[in-house]
Amino acid sequence: MDLTPHLPVLQVVVPLLSSPLLLLLRPRGLAWAGAAAVALLSFAIALNMALAVAAGIQFSYAVGGWEPPYGIALSVDAFSALILLIVTGAGAIAILAGKPSVDREIDAERQPLFYSAWILAMAGLTGIALSADAFNIFVFMEISSLASYVLIAGGPDRRALPAVFKYLIMGTIGATFYLIGVGLVYMMTGTLNLADMEARIGGVTDINPLLVAAGFITIGLALKAAVFPLHVWLPNAYTHAPHMITVFLAACATKVAIYVLLRFDFFVFQANLDRHDVQFSLFLMPLALLGILVASAVAMFEGHIKRLLAMSSVAQIGYIMLGASFITEAGLTASALHMFNHALAKGGLFLAIAGLACHYGDLRLARLAGAARSMPWTAAALVVCGFSLVGIPGTAGFVSKWLLLDAALDEGRFAAVLVGVILVSSLMALAYVWRIVETLYFKPAAQDVATPTGEAPLPLLLAAWLAAIANIGFGLFPQFPLELCSAAAELLLGHTL
Amino acid sequence: MNLLELLGYFNYWVFAIVLTVGLYTVIAKINLVKKLIGLSIFQSAVFLMYITMDKVEGGTAPIIQKGMENQVFSNPLPQVLILTAIVVGVSTLALGLAIVVRIFEAYGTIEEDEILDAD
Amino acid sequence: MIIIFALFLLSLLVITALAIVQTKNLFVAVMLTSIFSLLMAANFFILDAADVALTEAAVGAGITTVIFLSALALTTEREKAVQSAQRLTLVVVAVLATLIIYATFDKPRLGDPEAPVHQHLAPWYLEKTPEYMDFPNVVTAVLGSFRGYDTLGEVFVVFAACIGVLFILGVKPPGDRHYDPHASGLRHHLIPQVVGRLLIPFIVLFGLYVQFHGEYGPGGGFQAGALIASGVILYALLEGETAALRAVPRYVLMGLVIGGASLYGAVGLVCILLGGNFLEYSVLSSNPVSGQQLGILLIEAGVGMAVCGALLSIFHAFAARPMRV
Numbered sequence: 001m002d003l004t005p006h007l008p009v010l011q012v013v014v015p016l017l018s019s020p021l022l023l024l025l026r027p028r029g030l031a032w033a034g035a036a037a038v039a040l041l042s043f044a045i046a047l048n049m050a051l052a053v054a055a056g057i058q059f060s061y062a063v064g065g066w067e068p069p070y071g072i073a074l075s076v077d078a079f080s081a082l083i084l085l086i087v088t089g090a091g092a093i094a095i096l097a098g099k100p101s102v103d104r105e106i107d108a109e110r111q112p113l114f115y116s117a118w119i120l121a122m123a124g125l126t127g128i129a130l131s132a133d134a135f136n137i138f139v140f141m142e143i144s145s146l147a148s149y150v151l152i153a154g155g156p157d158r159r160a161l162p163a164v165f166k167y168l169i170m171g172t173i174g175a176t177f178y179l180i181g182v183g184l185v186y187m188m189t190g191t192l193n194l195a196d197m198e199a200r201i202g203g204v205t206d207i208n209p210l211l212v213a214a215g216f217i218t219i220g221l222a223l224k225a226a227v228f229p230l231h232v233w234l235p236n237a238y239t240h241a242p243h244m245i246t247v248f249l250a251a252c253a254t255k256v257a258i259y260v261l262l263r264f265d266f267f268v269f270q271a272n273l274d275r276h277d278v279q280f281s282l283f284l285m286p287l288a289l290l291g292i293l294v295a296s297a298v299a300m301f302e303g304h305i306k307r308l309l310a311m312s313s314v315a316q317i318g319y320i321m322l323g324a325s326f327i328t329e330a331g332l333t334a335s336a337l338h339m340f341n342h343a344l345a346k347g348g349l350f351l352a353i354a355g356l357a358c359h360y361g362d363l364r365l366a367r368l369a370g371a372a373r374s375m376p377w378t379a380a381a382l383v384v385c386g387f388s389l390v391g392i393p394g395t396a397g398f399v400s401k402w403l404l405l406d407a408a409l410d411e412g413r414f415a416a417v418l419v420g421v422i423l424v425s426s427l428m429a430l431a432y433v434w435r436i437v438e439t440l441y442f443k444p445a446a447q448d449v450a451t452p453t454g455e456a457p458l459p460l461l462l463a464a465w466l467a468a469i470a471n472i473g474f475g476l477f478p479q480f481p482l483e484l485c486s487a488a489a490e491l492l493l494g495h496t497l
Numbered sequence: 498m499n500l501l502e503l504l505g506y507f508n509y510w511v512f513a514i515v516l517t518v519g520l521y522t523v524i525a526k527i528n529l530v531k532k533l534i535g536l537s538i539f540q541s542a543v544f545l546m547y548i549t550m551d552k553v554e555g556g557t558a559p560i561i562q563k564g565m566e567n568q569v570f571s572n573p574l575p576q577v578l579i580l581t582a583i584v585v586g587v588s589t590l591a592l593g594l595a596i597v598v599r600i601f602e603a604y605g606t607i608e609e610d611e612i613l614d615a616d
Numbered sequence: 617m618i619i620i621f622a623l624f625l626l627s628l629l630v631i632t633a634l635a636i637v638q639t640k641n642l643f644v645a646v647m648l649t650s651i652f653s654l655l656m657a658a659n660f661f662i663l664d665a666a667d668v669a670l671t672e673a674a675v676g677a678g679i680t681t682v683i684f685l686s687a688l689a690l691t692t693e694r695e696k697a698v699q700s701a702q703r704l705t706l707v708v709v710a711v712l713a714t715l716i717i718y719a720t721f722d723k724p725r726l727g728d729p730e731a732p733v734h735q736h737l738a739p740w741y742l743e744k745t746p747e748y749m750d751f752p753n754v755v756t757a758v759l760g761s762f763r764g765y766d767t768l769g770e771v772f773v774v775f776a777a778c779i780g781v782l783f784i785l786g787v788k789p790p791g792d793r794h795y796d797p798h799a800s801g802l803r804h805h806l807i808p809q810v811v812g813r814l815l816i817p818f819i820v821l822f823g824l825y826v827q828f829h830g831e832y833g834p835g836g837g838f839q840a841g842a843l844i845a846s847g848v849i850l851y852a853l854l855e856g857e858t859a860a861l862r863a864v865p866r867y868v869l870m871g872l873v874i875g876g877a878s879l880y881g882a883v884g885l886v887c888i889l890l891g892g893n894f895l896e897y898s899v900l901s902s903n904p905v906s907g908q909q910l911g912i913l914l915i916e917a918g919v920g921m922a923v924c925g926a927l928l929s930i931f932h933a934f935a936a937r938p939m940r941v
Contacts, residue, residue, distance in 0.1 A: 009894040016772060017881035020874040023779070063765040065896030070740055072765045113783040120776055127769065135578055139769035142585045143776055149592055150780035158603040162612050165596050169523060169532060172589050176540055179582065183547050186575075187724070190732035204732075212719040500619045505726020511626045513716040517709045518633045524709075525702040528695040530642050530687065534649055537680065538633055541656055544672070548665045553734055554727035558666040559754040560833060561746055569729070571664035572738040573754040577763055579668050580755075581770045584838055584923075587675050588777030591930050594687040595784040598937070601691040602789045608696050 015123035035115035046084040069193035078487035090251035097463030098244035121147035155242035163236035174223030181217030225257035228291025238310035243354035251347040291318030296428035332489035334403035348385035348467025355456025370445035381464035386433040388471040395475040515542035653677035666834035674842040686934035760912035778926035819847035841923025876922025
């Protein structure tokens with residue numbers, strides 16, 4: 001039986017339906033094995049679809065056999081394929097490699113629940129990426145958010161609890177704002193399907209509710225995507241979450257929210273609301289610039305390695321939003337590519353940190369001094385990924401930063417300011433990455449910290465090195481992601497004509 | 498302006514007021530359970546907005562009785578959306594309360610400022 | 617006449633909301649929230665949304681209140697009285713309210729049959745439901761079939777909450793807490809006992825009625841699951857936690873949750889195997905109309921099972937937790 005036309009729905013259904021079944025796998029380690037298998041299968045489906053999309057095929061699927069807009073439609077194009085790759089790839093690697101770290105942090109009795117929630121989060125995120133219906137996106141957004149709250153609260157650190165509570169409050173406000181926006185658009189156009197909205201929105205006479213709707217949707221999704229200044233939930237949530245969950249969330253969670261924001265904005269609003277593109281730029285560009293500068297500055301002075309990298313993530317989200325706010329093909333390509341590269345770089349960094357955490361209980365920078373002497377391979381992987389984060393030539397990060405600079409130079413009067421901000425923040429990134437390198441390699445070990453007995457556990461080490469090599473590989477040969485990203489940019493812009 | 502129209506405006510104003518009351522409670526109050534109550538009120542206001550959209554003048558609930566001709570029905574779609582949203586809201590609430598219980602056990606308080614001071 | 621009543625209800629709604637913000641006693645706040653939900657449900661009913669009114673009453677006024685009260689029993693009832701002036705929040709929130717009210721002046725007037733909302737999708741659903749599914753309740757048709765994928769997502773949201781609560785409350789509380797496994801609930805109070813014993817079978821029966829008649833009148837899986845869960849919760853309150861767990865043990869609840877969610881997904885997958893799209897029920901039987909009816913019956917059963925199991929698991933996770941004496 002040829003399952004190819006059903007791939008879009010299987011991408012969601014496979015993890016979604018496996019999640020309750022994982023609860024039945026009580027014996028030790030079986031839940032992990034089941035989750036790993038499901039994650040790999042999802043990655044295989046995503047890869048399959050991405051290759052097909054790169055060859056020019058577009059998938060669309062009418063769930064229930066009802067054609068849109070009467071039923072819910074799924075669609076896979078370049079942009080969604082990119083996001084699917086990121087989500088399933090991050091999930092697969094984190095689950096496969098993370099067993100040693102998860103075993104240390106989550107007690108065996110609760111592990112089936114933990115892995116079930118993880119697979120459910122993956123299902124939710126892929127569901128968002130595939131959906132072409134505004135309300136369906138809300139439902140899957142809440143699935144992934146609820147599952148994420150559960151995952152973050154899982155670790156032994158009690159500070160995770162207030163952090164996840166704040167995330168829950170802000171995330172639910174964001175989702176509800178999104179719901180209000182969708183309701184207003186539905187009120188004026190009478191449909192929930194994105195493509196249909198695009199077609200009908202031109203015929204609306206009173207645009208005030210639509211402007212209010214655009215505002216609500218943007219703010220709601222910005223809350224979920226941790227765009228400055230609505231990012232306050234992110235540092236604590238990432239810092240105190242179990243280490244493998246930080247790997248997973250840092251790589252993909254906020255990017256899916258940005259994906260929805262860009263899709264909604266470019267597909268539905270920009271084409272049809274006069275001067276909306278100007279409003280979009282005017283609103284988002286300064287926030288992106290501020291986010292990049294403030295977050296990078298705070299990261300330079302952070303004492304805890306996870307919180308440092310979490311603030312760095314806020315800065316990187318700023319880069320992604322900056323590229324999008326240019327509303328040019330170059331800008332959007334840089335933005336999409338940075339989503340991919342940041343996932344690789346941050347994922348690798350947090351994988352290495354999870355490895356460090358297997359031997360060091362306290363992850364404050366001062367306590368990690370001299371770690372490189374006892375764990376040389378782990379530290380080396382960390383350094384390579386760190387360089388990719390900064391954008392050293394030869395790494396993936398360099399490619400997206402270069403594209404961003406290139407796009408910024410086209411911005412006329414603002415070019416100088418933009419280029420300046422990008423360069424200054426890159427220097428700040430170099431500063432905080434150097435701080436980490438210096439502490440790990442050149443400082444003497446702290447007196448009262450036990451010397452680790454060996455390297456990080458093998459799966460984590462291999463995964464961290466896989467990420468490090470991928471960073472270099474995609475830095476030297478960026479063709480595949482670049483192709484997907486420019487196709488995505490073209491798609492987004494094509495709807496503004 | 499007939500009575501139905503007045504009801505329509507009144508509905509939207511009540512929606513705006515309850516929304517902001519809920520949002521104020523979530524942001525300004527520091528007791529965690531109060532915040533969750535505010536969140537629940539905030540979400541209920543959104544449900545009111547959606548259901549207000551579904552009424553058709555002279556209509557009735559969208560249940561098609563056999564044999565009755567030319568009935569005017571209200572819109573079924575917002576109802577379906579809000580059924581889903583209500584369930585989502587209650588799920589979030591349950592999870593939030595579980596977290597609050599654990600916070601109380603770990604910190605001994607559910608006032609946000611005391612929790613921030615404790616760490 | 618009914619419009620005056622609706623205006624009155626809406627005003628009560630605002631007053632209740634303001635009262636909730638003001639009060640410092642959390643128990644009072646939870647009770648007021650329950651009243652708020654009931655007023656909302658009445659409002660929904662006036663606006664012709666019968667299914668939603670039923671769900672809001674069962675889930676919002678019923679289950680939410682129970683969970684809140686369980687959480688309050690485990691934490692504390694008083695809110696701290698000292699509040700710093702929240703001027704900035706007040707200003708931001710007032711601006712937001714003005715913005716929304718400003719936007720309402722352009723909205724289509726209430727009940728206008730020419731509004732965009734009532735064109736396009738709604739008439740199609742109203743027209744095609746008798747044709748494709750041949751049963752009266754259009755809301756169930758849209759929920760179960762036309763937008764069945766959303767409902768699948770909704771079941772999994774409930775599932776996520778269930779495993780989340782079990783996971784988060786699966787950690788043993790600190791040692792100074794005490795759990796009385798022989799707690800006898802309200803057994804020493806006569807009136808709740810008598811009335812409860814009479815009511816519980818009817819509640820469960822009504823829940824089953826709502827489950828299976830969802831296609832003919834307001835009702836369906838969610839409402840039914842919530843109602844049956846309420847019946848069991850009432851039993852737990854009357855007879856004590858342990859008795860309730862003996863009546864409906866934890867593994868049964870887990871089975872309901874996993875079984876219900878899997879049933880829904882399995883129906884969808886079977887549709888693929890039979891040659892249709894995911895959740896395309898028409899292929900389930902030789903006659904597409906009976907295929908649709910069969911599909912909706914099965915998924916509503918799955919939804920009812922999953923919701924009932926999940927809500928009860930959540931209740932037991934809170935209720936069986938040792939509290940500080």
